[in-house]
Amino acid sequence: MYYIGVDLGGTNIAVGIVDEDNRIIKKGKTPTAPERGADAIVADMAALSKSLLADAEIPLSEVAWAGVATPGTADSDRGVVVYANNIPFLDYPLAANLSALLDGIPVHIENDANAAAKAEAIAGVAKNAKYSVMITLGTGLGGGIVLNGEVYSGFNFAGAELGHMVIKKDGRQCSCGRRGCWEAYSSATGLVNITKDRIEDARRDGRKTVMEEMIGGDLNAVSARTAFTAMKQGDEVAAEVVDEYIDYLACGLGNIINIFQPEIVSIGGGVCGEGDYLLKPLREKVFYKETYTKEGTPQTEVVVAELGNDAGIIGAAVLGK
Amino acid sequence: MYYIGVDLGGTNIAVGIVDEDNRIIKKGKTPTAPERGADAIVADMAALSKSLLADAEIPLSEVAWAGVATPGTADSDRGVVVYANNIPFLDYPLAANLSALLDGIPVHIENDANAAAKAEAIAGVAKNAKYSVMITLGTGLGGGIVLNGEVYSGFNFAGAELGHMVIKKDGRQCSCGRRGCWEAYSSATGLVNITKDRIEDARRDGRKTVMEEMIGGDLNAVSARTAFTAMKQGDEVAAEVVDEYIDYLACGLGNIINIFQPEIVSIGGGVCGEGDYLLKPLREKVFYKETYTKEGTPQTEVVVAELGNDAGIIGAAVLGK
Numbered sequence: 001m002y003y004i005g006v007d008l009g010g011t012n013i014a015v016g017i018v019d020e021d022n023r024i025i026k027k028g029k030t031p032t033a034p035e036r037g038a039d040a041i042v043a044d045m046a047a048l049s050k051s052l053l054a055d056a057e058i059p060l061s062e063v064a065w066a067g068v069a070t071p072g073t074a075d076s077d078r079g080v081v082v083y084a085n086n087i088p089f090l091d092y093p094l095a096a097n098l099s100a101l102l103d104g105i106p107v108h109i110e111n112d113a114n115a116a117a118k119a120e121a122i123a124g125v126a127k128n129a130k131y132s133v134m135i136t137l138g139t140g141l142g143g144g145i146v147l148n149g150e151v152y153s154g155f156n157f158a159g160a161e162l163g164h165m166v167i168k169k170d171g172r173q174c175s176c177g178r179r180g181c182w183e184a185y186s187s188a189t190g191l192v193n194i195t196k197d198r199i200e201d202a203r204r205d206g207r208k209t210v211m212e213e214m215i216g217g218d219l220n221a222v223s224a225r226t227a228f229t230a231m232k233q234g235d236e237v238a239a240e241v242v243d244e245y246i247d248y249l250a251c252g253l254g255n256i257i258n259i260f261q262p263e264i265v266s267i268g269g270g271v272c273g274e275g276d277y278l279l280k281p282l283r284e285k286v287f288y289k290e291t292y293t294k295e296g297t298p299q300t301e302v303v304v305a306e307l308g309n310d311a312g313i314i315g316a317a318v319l320g321k
Numbered sequence: 322m323y324y325i326g327v328d329l330g331g332t333n334i335a336v337g338i339v340d341e342d343n344r345i346i347k348k349g350k351t352p353t354a355p356e357r358g359a360d361a362i363v364a365d366m367a368a369l370s371k372s373l374l375a376d377a378e379i380p381l382s383e384v385a386w387a388g389v390a391t392p393g394t395a396d397s398d399r400g401v402v403v404y405a406n407n408i409p410f411l412d413y414p415l416a417a418n419l420s421a422l423l424d425g426i427p428v429h430i431e432n433d434a435n436a437a438a439k440a441e442a443i444a445g446v447a448k449n450a451k452y453s454v455m456i457t458l459g460t461g462l463g464g465g466i467v468l469n470g471e472v473y474s475g476f477n478f479a480g481a482e483l484g485h486m487v488i489k490k491d492g493r494q495c496s497c498g499r500r501g502c503w504e505a506y507s508s509a510t511g512l513v514n515i516t517k518d519r520i521e522d523a524r525r526d527g528r529k530t531v532m533e534e535m536i537g538g539d540l541n542a543v544s545a546r547t548a549f550t551a552m553k554q555g556d557e558v559a560a561e562v563v564d565e566y567i568d569y570l571a572c573g574l575g576n577i578i579n580i581f582q583p584e585i586v587s588i589g590g591g592v593c594g595e596g597d598y599l600l601k602p603l604r605e606k607v608f609y610k611e612t613y614t615k616e617g618t619p620q621t622e623v624v625v626a627e628l629g630n631d632a633g634i635i636g637a638a639v640l641g642k
Binding site for chain 1: 394398403406450451454464468473474475476477478479480481483484485487489490491492499503560569572575576579580581582583584610614617618619620630
């Protein structure tokens with residue numbers, strides 16, 4: 001049998017046909033254009049799915065189910081998106097509507113960060129773990145919790161908001177309204193903000209930093225790569241930015257480990273491209289400073305997620321498992 | 322059938338005989354005297370259990386199992402206490418050793434905060450909840466997580482350390498070695514420390530507070546009741562202390578809700594004796610300031626735990642369920 005995985009984002013609808021071994025055998029994408037409204041988006045999900053199946057010469061009768069990874073709060077029991085921030089879904093029966101356009105095959109839905117975590121737990125880096133947590137360092141800081149092969153999202157499907165755990169009360173303003181959330185420091189956006197602040201400090205203190213040339217003196221040109229790139233060139237201010245960033249990331253990870261003690265925490269998102277420049281100091285801070293387990297207790301592994309951009313499609317496709 | 326529940330503390334071993342309806346029909350206690358070593362403690366658990374059964378005229382053959390709620394990290398699968406801070410248990414086969422002294426009946430073990438959470442989930446305030454979390458505000462801040470009727474403690478049984486979630490990075494020193502843990506602010510000890518600090522501030526700023534008379538000018542006389550008692554008498558500084566305390570408590574609770582979205586969070590421990598003076602402002606802060614759910618999403622209930630001092634015994638007795 002085959003499975004359809006739909007990864008719905010604010011910009012694109014990505015669809016993949018996935019085989020029994022959780023491999024994507026065909027994929028494609030089409031613009032989301034959220035302003036069109038929910039029904040048009042769902043019609044495109046179905047049309048793209050059918051066209052990919054036709055290309056792969058797979059009849060719909062050989063598809064066991066479709067899954068959709070969606071932004072927002074997804075009631076996976078009822079197949080209803082309760083709310084999404086940047087897609088026009090409000091108590092929207094996504095599963096039923098997509099199923100109706102796909103000859104009635106079963107459709108499963110899940111929040112996108114949760115689906116990515118399930119993908120890693122079933123087909124990725126956490127595949128032998130009983131308990132795993134995934135965090136994604138992107139514009140926001142997304143969290144997904146998988147316990148015994150099942151996504152955990154609380155009684156109202158709104159849980160696993162790991163990025164909205166306050167780690168510094170009264171700290172940086174977060175987009176959610178609270179202050180000091182982990183996301184405000186440890187997302188890619190958080191890294192950009194820390195970088196900007198330290199460049200401004202350097203200006204005030206008269207310290208030199210190559211980051212200033214990299215951005216041509218324009219703070220709006222700072223990206224999540226600025227500090228890591230400058231650090232690799234030996235820049236001291238940049239090294240301090242990276243250290244500060246990893247310090248906050250380790251603080252939140254220490255909390256997650258003290259709460260869940262999962263076998264694996266996997267980290268996804270663009271910032272992970274930094275590899276050992278991120279992971280090595282992160283692991284040191286987490287295990288020598290931030291966690292609570294006594295010597296001799298087995299320790300959580302902190303690793304980079306392995307499915308990358310495919311995690312959404314694969315996570316959606318495995319939702320029925 | 323009947324069940325033996327043993328609540329092991331640093332000071333006392335409390336034992337209860339519990340019936341099918343999770344009611345304690347007989348209970349007693351004996352000093353722990355941890356310096357005697359593990360085997361002597363277990364011998365006393367067995368002796369007290371047998372003497373209570375004799376008093377109640379219940380033969381051991383009518384006891385389905387015994388359970389022990391113990392401090393520290395309890396490997397509930399193997400029945401081994403991996404480590405305990407104030408009891409001489411180190412990789413100690415507690416279940417096997419107690420079972421041998423009780424004619425071989427099954428013995429289950431669990432960390433004490435986890436057992437209390439299970440007691441509330443099976444026989445207390447969270448009994449109809451699929452997911453519930455309990456926190457206990459005592460010398461420390463203990464946490465217990467119950468999902469689908471099962472204690473969740475991670476792959477190494479060291480999880481659910483909710484008190485050791487940092488909510489204020491680089492904040493107050495915690496006994497665990499980190500700074501800014503929830504426990505450092507929101508345990509009874511945290512309340513005492515906040516109270517002392519604000520009395521000292523008042524001295525420096527020349528502000529009057531009835532707390533000064535209550536403690537006879539001696540900061541060592543501050544208790545977890547000092548600020549609440551003075552606040553009820555209209556003391557302004559005390560009202561500020563209580564507000565600050567509840568602010569931190571709400572911050573941590575907001576995190577727990579954003580992560581778990583349980584139906585119920587129950588709060589146990591001495592500070593709960595303050596009733597609505599604690600709960601009313603706490604709920605307001607949690608739901609209007611600290612949580613992430615959108616309007617219309619069902620909300621977690623925050624309630625006082627109902628089993629009080631019996632939670633340990635009942636929690637131990639229901640471990641086989």
